[in-house]
Amino acid sequence: MTQPLAGSIPQSVSIPVIPLREFLPWALFGGLLMLLLIYFVGAEQGATSLIHGRIVHEFVHDGRHLLGFPCH
Amino acid sequence: MTRTLLVRGMLVGLVAGLFVFAFARWTGEPQVDRAIAFETSMDHAKGESPEPEMVSRRIQRGIGLLTGSVVYSSALGGIFGLVFAFSQGRFGFCSPRALALRIAGLGFVSVALIPSLKYPASPPSVGSPETIGIRTAAYFLAIALSLAAMIFSLQLARRLTRRFGVWNGSLLAVFLFFLLTIVFSRFLPAIDEVPPTFPASLLWKFRIASWEMQLLLWSTLGVLFGWLTERDRNAHSPVR
Numbered sequence: 001m002t003q004p005l006a007g008s009i010p011q012s013v014s015i016p017v018i019p020l021r022e023f024l025p026w027a028l029f030g031g032l033l034m035l036l037l038i039y040f041v042g043a044e045q046g047a048t049s050l051i052h053g054r055i056v057h058e059f060v061h062d063g064r065h066l067l068g069f070p071c072h
Numbered sequence: 073m074t075r076t077l078l079v080r081g082m083l084v085g086l087v088a089g090l091f092v093f094a095f096a097r098w099t100g101e102p103q104v105d106r107a108i109a110f111e112t113s114m115d116h117a118k119g120e121s122p123e124p125e126m127v128s129r130r131i132q133r134g135i136g137l138l139t140g141s142v143v144y145s146s147a148l149g150g151i152f153g154l155v156f157a158f159s160q161g162r163f164g165f166c167s168p169r170a171l172a173l174r175i176a177g178l179g180f181v182s183v184a185l186i187p188s189l190k191y192p193a194s195p196p197s198v199g200s201p202e203t204i205g206i207r208t209a210a211y212f213l214a215i216a217l218s219l220a221a222m223i224f225s226l227q228l229a230r231r232l233t234r235r236f237g238v239w240n241g242s243l244l245a246v247f248l249f250f251l252l253t254i255v256f257s258r259f260l261p262a263i264d265e266v267p268p269t270f271p272a273s274l275l276w277k278f279r280i281a282s283w284e285m286q287l288l289l290w291s292t293l294g295v296l297f298g299w300l301t302e303r304d305r306n307a308h309s310p311v312r
Contacts, residue, residue: 015160015165015166016073016160018073018157018158018160022073023074023157023158026075027154027157027158030078034147034148034150035147037143037144037146037147038144038148040143041147043208043212046204047204047208048208055127058136059127059131059132060136060139060140061136062096062140063136063141063144064140065195065196066104066281066285067140067141067144067285068184068187068192068193068282068286070194070199070204070208071194071196071204072199
């Protein structure tokens, strides 16, 4: 696993490792925001509702079915 | 650095979302329309009036589907960028293209493929409204378990390859992953709510379309993200 890949670019480029202290805040806030977006496309107004009504569900209805989320 | 990769992931996801939308319009929508026609005919047969439309079909299959595809793909792309940011340099891959493709492949298997083998995508009129709670919980639990099995197997793969060599160690890790997924799938609740008269070919086509959409999404993420990152890195490296 640790050998460089043969036939790839010459090994002049060193891979920067991002320190965890720099990575974590982005991962936390970015990750949460992304999961919230996926929740609105995939599950809002199905089993749980943050917004009253059915408008979000009906609007993304086709995408929800085709992307594999449970619906109705 | 992390910000660049997060934003790049979201932008790549946005492009992938446009592809997914176009593909869904072409292969998925005809099946959705046929499933809704089946639902309407079932309602007629039972003497019920069909559900009133809150959002017209034209909007659902147009701007609604576009919004769903693009938002979902961009968000997944953002997470992809974050996973890439964490992984680079930590797991011994030198080429960004190879790393991105590896993450996309493993992501497709653990986030899309394995959960959908237990709980496949279902067209309208499959699935009763009363069970939406348990179905949603089981589906997200399946994704979480599948991801956990993937991370665990990857961790173990490093030890196994050191001990048994790259080939045998990797095979063992793959075997362990599938064993774990088979075991937890047995314990998740079985859900089978396909109406007896629902056309089998329609169900098949719908599910194939759904898998193809996921495959298109993940491969676009992997290839495009790797290409852009490699280009960026070559441009910034002192030795060309």
